[in-house]
Amino acid sequence: MASSGRLNLGESLGYELVTIVVGKEKRKFAVHKQLICESVAYFRGAFSAAGFKESQDCSMDMPEDEPGVFEYFLHWLYRGTVPEAKTLADFDQLLDVYIFAEKLCVNELASKAIDAIQAISKSDDFDKFPDCTMKHADTIWKSTSPTSPLRKWCIHALVYGAWDFEASKEKKMKKKKAFLLDMAELGTLWELFKDHRDLYVSFFAQVQKHSVENPPEFQFEEENWDDCYFHRHSEGEVCHLTASEVEKSEDSEDEVEN
Numbered sequence: 001m002a003s004s005g006r007l008n009l010g011e012s013l014g015y016e017l018v019t020i021v022v023g024k025e026k027r028k029f030a031v032h033k034q035l036i037c038e039s040v041a042y043f044r045g046a047f048s049a050a051g052f053k054e055s056q057d058c059s060m061d062m063p064e065d066e067p068g069v070f071e072y073f074l075h076w077l078y079r080g081t082v083p084e085a086k087t088l089a090d091f092d093q094l095l096d097v098y099i100f101a102e103k104l105c106v107n108e109l110a111s112k113a114i115d116a117i118q119a120i121s122k123s124d125d126f127d128k129f130p131d132c133t134m135k136h137a138d139t140i141w142k143s144t145s146p147t148s149p150l151r152k153w154c155i156h157a158l159v160y161g162a163w164d165f166e167a168s169k170e171k172k173m174k175k176k177k178a179f180l181l182d183m184a185e186l187g188t189l190w191e192l193f194k195d196h197r198d199l200y201v202s203f204f205a206q207v208q209k210h211s212v213e214n215p216p217e218f219q220f221e222e223e224n225w226d227d228c229y230f231h232r233h234s235e236g237e238v239c240h241l242t243a244s245e246v247e248k249s250e251d252s253e254d255e256v257e258n
Helices: 009-013 033-039 042-046 053-057 069-081 087-104 106-121 134-145 149-162 166-175 184-195 197-207 238-256
Strands: 015-022 029-034 058-063
Touching: 009 033, 009 053, 009 238, 015 033, 015 069, 015 106, 029 042, 033 042, 033 069, 042 058, 042 149, 069 087, 069 106, 087 106, 087 134, 087 149, 106 149, 106 238, 134 149, 134 184, 149 184, 149 197, 184 238
Parallel strands: 015 058
Antiparallel strands: 015 029
């Protein structure tokens, strides 16, 4: 059900329910067992393995996760989509949804979460774009793998935020070589770099790719990036964007035939 497709609801959902207890407040969610197990290997292993407490009780505790994030997960599980951000709080939630998806190794959910973040560039609900703050970057670095596409997005955001565009324009006009980063911003980032050496390395590796003639691109502008630039796909896995285009094409062909 998470992936788009023409499925019989009874066949895809099943009839047995399991309970997921989320967060410190122990909020309970009833979910179709067949759907969640077929969609996510993490739950399949817990609810299908004989001898596991979850399998016997048809219940799982997830105390370290947030109910709001799990609601996004359920939206994706049952509808195959991730809601776009309408507020700054939604942006924060989407970052957490990505981290949750990566923890469960659900590439499609992670990719759709980052797509929803990118879609902020087309939204009329924001007076200004959200910042990738020190807190965001710290959380991302503590909660994701070294090869996480969300780390890549974060690095682009930090480099863009630290770039001195006014100085860059001036130096381009005068054709001078000079330091192109905002010193005050760098001073702030130093507190982050002290705790995450690999972030420091990644940041300056990205900085070196830019110049007066080639300044960094804004992380929210979708047209700046290839469709899958911030995605992760397993070998043989088809991106949901490609699958959607194929499905639209098939629907068009069906309409022509009819």
